[in-house]
Amino acid sequence: MEELLQGMRAIAEPTRIRILVLCAHSELTVSELVQILGQSQPRVSRHLRLMVEAGVLQRHQEGTWAWYRLANKLAPIAGGGRAANRVAQMAADLIDLIPEEDPVVSRDLERLEGIRQERARIAEEYFTRNAEDWGRIRALHVDEGQVNDAVQAAFAKAPVQRLLDIGTGTGSVLRLLGDHIQSGTGVDQSPQMLSIARSALDRAQLTHCQVRQADMYQLPYDAGSFDAACLHMVLHYAEEPAVALREAARVLEAGGRLVVVDFAPHNVAELHSRHAHRWPGFSDDQVVGWMLDAGLENPEIKHMEGGPLTVTLWEATQSVEARNAKKGAI
Incomplete structure (x- = not known):
């Protein structure tokens, strides 16, 4: 019961609901969330910390970057067994109730799409640089x-x-x-x-x-x-x-x-x-x-x-x- 209440408290705030929706669509860094939300990094970081502690989001470190995504009730967590928890299921159920046509959510998702397009551009540059070598091996x-x-x-x-x-x-x-x-x-x-x-x-x-x-x-x-x-x-x-x-x-x-x-x-x-x-x-x-x-x-x-x-x-x-x-x- 307590873990569910903690999860509810961690979500019950407008910015955190926006973060929840964004992290359900894509894995994001703090700086990317700051860019989308238009809020300060300390404020966004505090929201993220509370949501991770409640089990609503998962955080993992990759070099100097920290990445955040919606908690998955099936995917194993590094060093922590399976994340088969009721809080993750509750968060997923809540997202289904949030209309993407909501003006704030819609604007957030448009900004997220801009970040995705930049990622895709960088990826395409990498594939273009290496296409000749890969083609030679495939042959x-x-x-x-x-x-x-x-x-x-x-x-x-x-x-x-x-x-x-x-x-x-x-x-x-x-x-x-x-x-x-x-x-x-x-x-x-x-x-x-x-x-x-x-x-x-x-x-x-x-x-x-x-x-x-x-x-x-x-x-x-x-x-x-x-x-x-x-x-x-x-x-x-x-x-x-x-x-x-x-x-x-x-x-x-x-x-x-x-x-x-x-x-x-x-x-x-x-x-x-x-x-x-x-x-x-x-x-x-x-x-x-x-x-x-x-x-x-x-x-x-x-x-x-x-x-x-x-x-x-x-x-x-x-x-x-x-x-x-x-x-x-x-």
């Missing part, structure tokens, strides 16, 4: 659409509530699967990549998906926080791919599915010299061995040949025995 392997179809098929075998995309980059996997999952989180070390991904998710209106800065070797989530995870074209950059895969398996619940997409062994030296690939692809024995060592079971393999590069999709599920053993070890 070496099978059509990207075939790979995407295989990823969608792998995750369509069971409903996905909470997806973790490790090494999310531009957020392509979240966008690919966004309409088929209840909640998605992408993690990456690069602030620039996260900025691009955030803009792309905004344009796709995937408000149930979010991105976070995190280390793939030390994910900031409890064991069993997700029921699906993906490592899409990530392991060939990893210094320790087996460790990254084991950490991905750790955050899966029993029966959770891990999908790994990467290159089979190849001799394309350019990928190492020009594109910083640490590994020249992986054999089935390597990846399946790492999966089994991580407590995963029932591995499946799909090869997609095209040009000098073969793309492989490996998938496996977290075993009940392995998950119970890890619980007992805690």
